[in-house]
Amino acid sequence: MSKDNLLDVLIAQTNLSKKQTDKQQKIVTAAISLFAERGYANTSTSEIAKGAGVAEGTIFRHYGTKDNLLLSVILPFIKDSIPAMAEDVFNEIMSQNILCFEDFLRALLKNRIHFINENREIFQIVVKEILYNEELRKELQPYFIENIVQRITKVINIYKERGELIDIPSNTIQRMFFTFIGGYFVSRFVLLADSSVADEDAEIENIIRIMMDGIRKRSQEM
Amino acid sequence: MSKDNLLDVLIAQTNLSKKQTDKQQKIVTAAISLFAERGYANTSTSEIAKGAGVAEGTIFRHYGTKDNLLLSVILPFIKDSIPAMAEDVFNEIMSQNILCFEDFLRALLKNRIHFINENREIFQIVVKEILYNEELRKELQPYFIENIVQRITKVINIYKERGELIDIPSNTIQRMFFTFIGGYFVSRFVLLADSSVADEDAEIENIIRIMMDGIRKRSQEM
Amino acid sequence: MSKDNLLDVLIAQTNLSKKQTDKQQKIVTAAISLFAERGYANTSTSEIAKGAGVAEGTIFRHYGTKDNLLLSVILPFIKDSIPAMAEDVFNEIMSQNILCFEDFLRALLKNRIHFINENREIFQIVVKEILYNEELRKELQPYFIENIVQRITKVINIYKERGELIDIPSNTIQRMFFTFIGGYFVSRFVLLADSSVADEDAEIENIIRIMMDGIRKRSQEM
Amino acid sequence: MSKDNLLDVLIAQTNLSKKQTDKQQKIVTAAISLFAERGYANTSTSEIAKGAGVAEGTIFRHYGTKDNLLLSVILPFIKDSIPAMAEDVFNEIMSQNILCFEDFLRALLKNRIHFINENREIFQIVVKEILYNEELRKELQPYFIENIVQRITKVINIYKERGELIDIPSNTIQRMFFTFIGGYFVSRFVLLADSSVADEDAEIENIIRIMMDGIRKRSQEM
DNA sequence: TATGAATGAGGATTCATTCAT
DNA sequence: CATGAATGAATCCTCATTCAT
Numbered sequence: 001m002s003k004d005n006l007l008d009v010l011i012a013q014t015n016l017s018k019k020q021t022d023k024q025q026k027i028v029t030a031a032i033s034l035f036a037e038r039g040y041a042n043t044s045t046s047e048i049a050k051g052a053g054v055a056e057g058t059i060f061r062h063y064g065t066k067d068n069l070l071l072s073v074i075l076p077f078i079k080d081s082i083p084a085m086a087e088d089v090f091n092e093i094m095s096q097n098i099l100c101f102e103d104f105l106r107a108l109l110k111n112r113i114h115f116i117n118e119n120r121e122i123f124q125i126v127v128k129e130i131l132y133n134e135e136l137r138k139e140l141q142p143y144f145i146e147n148i149v150q151r152i153t154k155v156i157n158i159y160k161e162r163g164e165l166i167d168i169p170s171n172t173i174q175r176m177f178f179t180f181i182g183g184y185f186v187s188r189f190v191l192l193a194d195s196s197v198a199d200e201d202a203e204i205e206n207i208i209r210i211m212m213d214g215i216r217k218r219s220q221e222m
Numbered sequence: 223m224s225k226d227n228l229l230d231v232l233i234a235q236t237n238l239s240k241k242q243t244d245k246q247q248k249i250v251t252a253a254i255s256l257f258a259e260r261g262y263a264n265t266s267t268s269e270i271a272k273g274a275g276v277a278e279g280t281i282f283r284h285y286g287t288k289d290n291l292l293l294s295v296i297l298p299f300i301k302d303s304i305p306a307m308a309e310d311v312f313n314e315i316m317s318q319n320i321l322c323f324e325d326f327l328r329a330l331l332k333n334r335i336h337f338i339n340e341n342r343e344i345f346q347i348v349v350k351e352i353l354y355n356e357e358l359r360k361e362l363q364p365y366f367i368e369n370i371v372q373r374i375t376k377v378i379n380i381y382k383e384r385g386e387l388i389d390i391p392s393n394t395i396q397r398m399f400f401t402f403i404g405g406y407f408v409s410r411f412v413l414l415a416d417s418s419v420a421d422e423d424a425e426i427e428n429i430i431r432i433m434m435d436g437i438r439k440r441s442q443e444m
Numbered sequence: 445m446s447k448d449n450l451l452d453v454l455i456a457q458t459n460l461s462k463k464q465t466d467k468q469q470k471i472v473t474a475a476i477s478l479f480a481e482r483g484y485a486n487t488s489t490s491e492i493a494k495g496a497g498v499a500e501g502t503i504f505r506h507y508g509t510k511d512n513l514l515l516s517v518i519l520p521f522i523k524d525s526i527p528a529m530a531e532d533v534f535n536e537i538m539s540q541n542i543l544c545f546e547d548f549l550r551a552l553l554k555n556r557i558h559f560i561n562e563n564r565e566i567f568q569i570v571v572k573e574i575l576y577n578e579e580l581r582k583e584l585q586p587y588f589i590e591n592i593v594q595r596i597t598k599v600i601n602i603y604k605e606r607g608e609l610i611d612i613p614s615n616t617i618q619r620m621f622f623t624f625i626g627g628y629f630v631s632r633f634v635l636l637a638d639s640s641v642a643d644e645d646a647e648i649e650n651i652i653r654i655m656m657d658g659i660r661k662r663s664q665e666m
Numbered sequence: 667m668s669k670d671n672l673l674d675v676l677i678a679q680t681n682l683s684k685k686q687t688d689k690q691q692k693i694v695t696a697a698i699s700l701f702a703e704r705g706y707a708n709t710s711t712s713e714i715a716k717g718a719g720v721a722e723g724t725i726f727r728h729y730g731t732k733d734n735l736l737l738s739v740i741l742p743f744i745k746d747s748i749p750a751m752a753e754d755v756f757n758e759i760m761s762q763n764i765l766c767f768e769d770f771l772r773a774l775l776k777n778r779i780h781f782i783n784e785n786r787e788i789f790q791i792v793v794k795e796i797l798y799n800e801e802l803r804k805e806l807q808p809y810f811i812e813n814i815v816q817r818i819t820k821v822i823n824i825y826k827e828r829g830e831l832i833d834i835p836s837n838t839i840q841r842m843f844f845t846f847i848g849g850y851f852v853s854r855f856v857l858l859a860d861s862s863v864a865d866e867d868a869e870i871e872n873i874i875r876i877m878m879d880g881i882r883k884r885s886q887e888m
Numbered sequence: 889t890a891t892g893a894a895t896g897a898g899g900a901t902t903c904a905t906t907c908a909t
Numbered sequence: 910c911a912t913g914a915a916t917g918a919a920t921c922c923t924c925a926t927t928c929a930t
Contacts, residue, residue: 467914486798575798
């Protein structure tokens, strides 16, 4: 996999992306659908070329290597994985005491489910390759931790201070948070990718209900 | 991948496994460690042979195809994935009102964490390949549903009737259950495979705490 | 071997053959000489590549499989196996009472001996593989019967009606005809491929003499 | 292929054949049927072993190499290919003016058709391998020429002297003789191996009729 | 004598990548 | 820029043969 720092590539990628030609677009589109369907390792560049209606050489003219094509597919998605409500906006809103954690969670879930829904295939690629490709995993991990984990931890801390969350180490809450949300995304969009969700809102409320209050029946609720 | 019913292969596998020769053991061991490290598709049979200190032909003499070697690695693990406390034992205990759901959860977690801990690498292989290899996924899914999902659903129903669990469809509880537990296993044993857990018991209690009661701080708990 | 109807392949083959590149020509030439010398099954693609001065991959880029290469070698020959004097020309000439059977036989022999002489190696391949390769035999048989056997039968019928040929079933005459002519071609161009024929015309006259009048000495000839 | 003189092997073979054990018999039987069905090159020793119900090693214990097994299958047949009515018997009969050439031909055909019928599979092997396997061909050719061709030539000479056969070089007659008879055997027992002959005697008479008198209709016969 | 596990050279085929046009 | 022919290393797999038991 690429030896450069990921962010450098990312930036380069961003700049280049303006110039994306028609053929490049076709290549990326074909690659996305093939990588998602059968995985990076099981997709040949000739299949991508055929799928894109392009000569095989053209792929290498634009992306140099197959690895690089994978990155070109994944990186824009990764960048957008940072919740749209980015840092400052985020802090601002919360400082105004507008949201309780439950509302935050609701907003986050809606936002991210929407985002992944719009990018199902790339999400599948990222999930599969992060598990399959150790090198890629190691490259992306710091980015995730820095940009996503840390922000969520910050949020959790804020709500803990407000007394909305239980008194166990933030780190533990955060891990359980990612386990549950991440697990949900993977099972819904990768493992059960074929099935559809009947009532999106009810689904989200169920998740929130269980994350917030667990599955134990409470006497006062009876 | 194999065209026979999984269970048939599984049984055949079990019966044949008695005759495992020394070289077969070495091959399987090398395969497990390589498949776990870089995935089935990225591991060549010649690497496995080298890792096992065996001629490449020997692999094919014993396993016929690379696919078959993968199955030979995975199937015994799959079989043992059914919680050791098998059906009857299970029902028996529960019919005696001995356990509350929390205790059941604790027992299950301890048991399965132990099991996976003893089979980390194979677990990694199974997780990776189930995501990566559609054919394998489709072959294993019915087995999982029949043997694991259904049993857990049965248990959830029992505890719901006893009034221990919230009144939402069992199906929903079950999905959240697997999302959380599965997500936990994957993040702990695959994604964060390198790091170790300091206090196993505390970890388990945290999981139980959050699954049962969520992350909301309750006034009466203050 | 190919699953499509032979004629389809044949036609496709013919159309594609225009684009034959330099390397393709070299590959086919090397394949012909090697297949003829030691048979399809005993010739490796690496030998063909070496013989053609080409990388092994190049063979597969152009022909996909070794089987396909064999077909690409054989089919153009098969197509041309239909006597050049094709159907209509054939019937026309004969309807004009120009030829007696003996003249027809002479023309046919000269024409086909010339053709096979120009394609000795491919003829050897076809003969060997038709005997060795059941699948190929079954694929080619209908073609031979439809295009060659039937035409000859038609001719035999015509000459029988003219009273030039003995009154035994046409089918029998035809079988003896192919046995003798075919046997001659095989023994001359395959079994005794090394030796040469001194007096081509005398050879042909001998064949005609024996096919027409047998080997018995007749009193009136003394 | 074996480097020893064929006759030596042949003799050794003959001597050994007395000691043929049960397993050897099974191996040879399985080999015959498999070689005939799909050819020597396409039959693996493991298939033969399986077909014979024997361990693969056993084949090599008895025959040393696969090539040698082929010879062990072929040689006894070759030896018996010399018309049963062997030399002296032969000459004797003929010196008594008992037979005309037609009768000789009839006797020969009946005898050889019967022999090949009893050894169809080995005949198929021999024909296929003589064409396919140059080394084997070169090894067997001298034997054929010495034992079969020469005897027939002698016979032809005798009948020519008696004025029964046409005045063209014996060599030519002999070649046409083998072309026709050989072509007949191959087409009947190899190419059309599946179909059966309705009236054996009529078939033989047709062959004789055509070999002796050709296919031309004669006026005096009308 | 018979076995069958083990071998490793060799076979067909795939594929990322290069480069002349 | 785009092409696609060419490459050759690497892949999975087959098979005749050997040898310890």
